Amino acid sequence: MSEKTKHSEPLLRISKRDGLIWWKSWLVRAAAVALALVLCSVIIILITGYNPVQVYSAMIRGSFGTARKFWIMLQNLAMLLCISLAVTPAFKMRFWNIGAEGQVLVGGLATAAVMFYVGDRLPTALMIVIMLAASLAAGIIWAMIPAFFKAKWNTNETLFTLMMNYVATQLVSFFIMIWVPSGSSVMGIINQNSRAGWLPELFGQKYLLNIIIVAVITVAMFIYLKYSKQGYEISVVGESENTAKYIGINVKRVILRTMGLSGALCGVAGFLLVAGTNHTITTTTAGGMGFTAIMVSWLGKFNAGIMVVTSFIIVFLQRGAGEIATKFNLNQSVADILTGIILFFIIGCEFFVNYKINLRKSQKEGK
């Protein structure tokens, strides 16, 4: 810096870090969690008068208190992770797929339709194959519509995928209205007595199959994004479309293919939610996970391995929040406030991992 252009330095200056050693970055994150817990403790004491340690232990019991709670936590984790994995290739490609909610919903709707219309007329194995195929197709179609418009006419995919969610919700309402002529708008458990089309329980655990399927998808997605040619193409298109074009990648094809994959996995999530978990379809079957998944994916830096951790954090906080609300007879909102604070610190600390704050150096030290 020459003497001429030198101007007074601000008290605080933010600069990009070149990359923090892994253990330092994890220390920053641990510190953030600790600070969040301290702040939450203050809030707990101020507004509820409870002992924060008791509240935190209740929070932990929400996921680990009993074998049942542990399995529920794993199931919720698997579902959130599945949808997060589904949106990841699209986001890595910088395609803003806000439509996972709808893609999951139509996937679930397809499975529910097969369960409703076929009933117990087909053997379970064949039935499950048909249901899975229907869900995959539904998810793919729902994702490919905005992808096609994007690739062809460069429409805004954020708005388009978002709108498709509302269409999916209305579609579910419409079919429930047809299937339930009494007008109650409640499907109830489909095939409750025949259990036709229900995914089997493994070793007496009704969620185990869901969890295993998602575990396999996680590994596959990790390999796909990191080591496959297609995974590499996704990264290149995400970094720079022009570079991708220059090195001969067919950008349109990559967009369509990647969104197809994204939709297919959302379809699988819908299939698992209906056939393996709820055995019904409602407009809230996706339950907002299509949006939470975006946070999981970004927090996990599009790395399937880290996303296991980030979805665990979210599910752990959700389950803990419910437990606190029941245990201490608090409004769910109090638990949500605590969850919000913890998430805020976790997300916020990424700033300190990526940037550093420089204090103005004293004149003597300067040149």
Place this chain on the structure above:
Amino acid sequence: MKKFLSIALILVMSLGLLAGCAGEPATPSGGGSDADFKVGFIFLHDENSTYDKNFMDAASAAAKACGLTDDQVLFKTGIDESDACYNAAAELVDEGCDLVFADSFGHESYMLQAAKEFTDVQFCHATGTMAHTEKVANFHNAFASIYEGRYLAGIAAGMKLNEMIEKGQITADGAKIGYVGAFDYAEVVSGMTSFYLGARSVCESATMSVTYTNSWFDIALEKEAALSLINDGCVLISQHADSEGAPKACEEKGVPNVAYNISTISMAPNTALISSKINWQPYMEMIINATKDGTEIPFDYCPGIKDGAVELTELNSAVAAAGTQEAIDAAKAELEAGTLHVFDTSKFTVNGETITSYMADVDTDDAFTPDTEVVSDGYFHESEKRSAPYFDIKYIDGITAK
């Protein structure tokens, strides 16, 4: 910085350690002494929904009246109508609950699933239809004869219409009521028809126009529906949906409103007339006491106005016509005495004809087949064959869908 980080790390670790120690195993379920007794409640939303608030208030009051401590009463709010309901019920059983109650129609099949699995725990479900046919010993349905309350609230509406006609604000033919319904479903149809019959019992020229929101809770949609009815010339509005959307629209437009579940006088002082509501406290006290004492809970229970389960909230004297309270009290006495029937077939027609027979879908089946004759002795026997309403005649003459 280093120092700070190490302090932070120590904090995290010590918190984790403390939390680990404080964890205690869940006590297994078991009846026996009163101190061990626990009851769990499952609610679809929280107290921000008038529907759930009505249940939550009743649950708290009943627990208090039965002498239960806070530790003996567990609330789970925001429980979806999905596998989450089964899990919530199972977790409550794990916590040692001897009785589990759920408040939403869509909870039913999951409650039934839990009842079949945990046979020594009682499961009670409001608004459902399956208990009387499934006959699972520890699974019970309940509702209340809310149509009686709607009828009485309808009288307040009819009196108001008469007053408006007398004052020359509207013509007799212009006595048109607007009704915002949630779904085109028996519970809603039964409610609107009894309300209309109540209004017409005092104002003969009254007609009613109905519109549906296809949602149980949607403030914006309900408000919009009420406004569109008002624009169509409706001079009084009532609703069967769980938000304050319609009463607020009425207050803005200065149109009288009859509400449901809660009194709306505080939010609409110039237009709120009266509300009908179900008081769940007697039922909740009954199931708590029956579970404690080991006595039987009815499969399908439907108390009415004479049991104190159906109530009217305070009449807003600033809005109501003169003599309204007296008219309501007289009709109430007749209902209690059994000399007046809401669905008296001589009081209404369908396509110009009096009905003498009607097959209702009382027993739940996949095809929704009408299976039970419900008209006899000159009236439609609502909520006698099953607690959940099944009056689904669309529509009696005088009511039209918008």
